[in-house]
Amino acid sequence: MMAGPLKAQIRWNPTPTKTMNDQVLIFFNGSTDSSYAFPGNWANGLENLEQRVIDCINQSKRSIDIAAFELNSLNIVVALCKAKERGVRVRLVFDDEHAPNNNPPLWKVARSLLTTKYGIPIMSDAGWPVVNRKDKFLKGYRSLMHHKFIVIDNLSSDSHDAVVITGSYNFTITGMVSMQNVVIIRNANLARNYTVEFEKMWGGSGDLPDETKAKFHQYKPFAIFDPIDFGKSSIQVYFAPFGRSSRDQDNLLARIADIITKETEHDIRICSFSFSSGIEIDDAIREKFELHHVDVKAVFDKTSKSKYSLYAAMTGNSGSLNPWTKKADAYLANEDRQLHHKYILIDAENPDARDIPVVITGSFNFSKNANEVNDDNFLVIRDREAVNQFLQEFYARYARARKANQVEPSAEIEPTEEE
Secondary structure, three states: OOOOOOOOOEOOOOOOOEEOOOOEEEEEOOOOOHHHOOOOOOOEOOEOHHHHHHHHHHOOOOEEEEEEOOEOOHHHHHHHHHHHHOOOEEEEEEOOOHHHHOOHHHHHHHHHHHHHHOOOOEEEOOOOOOOOOOOOOOOOOOOOEOOEEEEEOOOOOOHHHOEEEEEOOOEOOHHHOOEOEEEEEOOHHHHHHHHHHHHHHHOOOOOOOOOOOOOOHHHOOOOOOOOEEEOOEEEEEEEEOOOHHHOOOOOHHHHHHHHHHHHOOOEEEEEEOOEEOOOHHHHHHHHHHHOOOOEEEEEEOOOOOOOOEHHHHHOOOOOOOOOOOOOOEEEEOOOOOOEOOEEEEEOOOOOOOOOOOEEEEEOOOEOHHHHHOOEEEEEEEEOHHHHHHHHHHHHHHHHHHHHHOOOOOOOOOOOOOOO
16 A cells, blocks of 8 residues: 655755754654654654765764665765865775665765765675775675764764764665664764774774784674763673674573563554564563553564564464464554554653663664674663653654555565665
8 A cells, every 4th residue: 555645855954953961863764753852852854864974974074984774865975075075084884795786876976986086985794895896704604784874983082073973874866765763872982882883893993904814793802881871871882793602601592582571661663664474572561561450662674573573473473483372552654655663662641650661773774684784773862851852763763654554464575775
C-alpha cells in the first residue's frame, strides 16, 4: 500500500528544540505527533537532514572525521571539499563495497572531487587508501563498515567547538526519503570517544591513513567508555563489534538486554529497520511483555518479513523460528521508502517520578552481525526531553503503520541497506 504524497521538508528552522543543557539537537525527516510532547518540547520533525549535516560542516574550524557506510550526497561532498579548501583537516573512512556500488555514477563524481581535486585522504574497510592502492586485508564474513558519524573540531583548542553527528542517516540522496534521525551533540568528551573509534580504523592520529595499522570489524581492539554526565542526564556510546579478544565479556546485545531488564517498568517502544529474533534483546523484551505485563508497541520496516525477524516473532507468525506465546502490538511500516530508524525507547510514555526514560539509538541494527562483525555504534541516552522527542516521532510512524493494517508476513525478505 502506498503511503501517499511526500511531505515537504523544512530547509531551515531557526529555533529548533534543544535538550540536555542545550548541547543536544535531535532531528527527524519524517512527521511527528506533537500530542505526545511535553510542554515546550516539540520534536524537530520534517527536517532536511542533509542541510543540518552541511551546516555543521560549514561551521568547522580545525578538523572533520567522517565514517560513512555510504556517501553520494554531492552537497555534503562539496561541503567537505570547501572545508578542506579553507584549511580544515578532513579524513574519511567508508565501506569499500556499499559506498561505490550505491549509485556508481554519483560515487565516481564524489570520489573524483574528494581525492583527485581536493586531495582528501580516504581509507576503506578493505584496509587500503583508495588514493594509492588496494592491499589485501582479512575481513570478517559479510562484515560492513556501517558507521554513519562525523566528528567536527576534535582538534580545536576550544572544547566548545567539538561536535558529534550520529544517527541512522546515511549521507546519500535517497537517505533523505527514508525515515531517519540525526543526533547532533556538542561535547568534547564524546567527540574524543568517537575519535578513538575513528583512529582505530584510520590506523593512527595522522593526517594520512596507515593501512599497516588500521583495524576494522572484529579485529579492532574493544573498548567500553564511561557515561558522559549532562547534569540530570547522561549519554554513553558503544562501538561494535565487541571483538575477538572479548568473547569472555558481555556482548553488546547482552548489554542492551540488561538495560531493558533492569530499567523497564512501564513501556517499551521499538522503531527499527532490522531486528532479529532469538537474540538477547528479544528475550528481555519478551520477558517484560509476557511476565511483567509491560506495554510493548513496535514498528518495523516493511522488509522485516523473514522468519528470523522480531516482527514475525512478536505477531505470532507460524513461520517464525521464535514465535511469542502472546501476540504483541507490532506493525510493518507504511512509508514512501524505508523505515531506517534503529531505536528502542524505555519508559518513554508513562515515566513516574523515579524513572529516567532511555533511548537506545544509532547506526546499530539489532542483530548478531551488528554485534559480532560490523563497525557500528549506538548511544544510550537517559534524558526525559530527548526520549520524549523520539516518542513523538514513534507515534507518527506507528499511526501510519496501524492505519495501513498490514497483513501478516508471507515471504522471507532479507533487508538490505541501500541508500
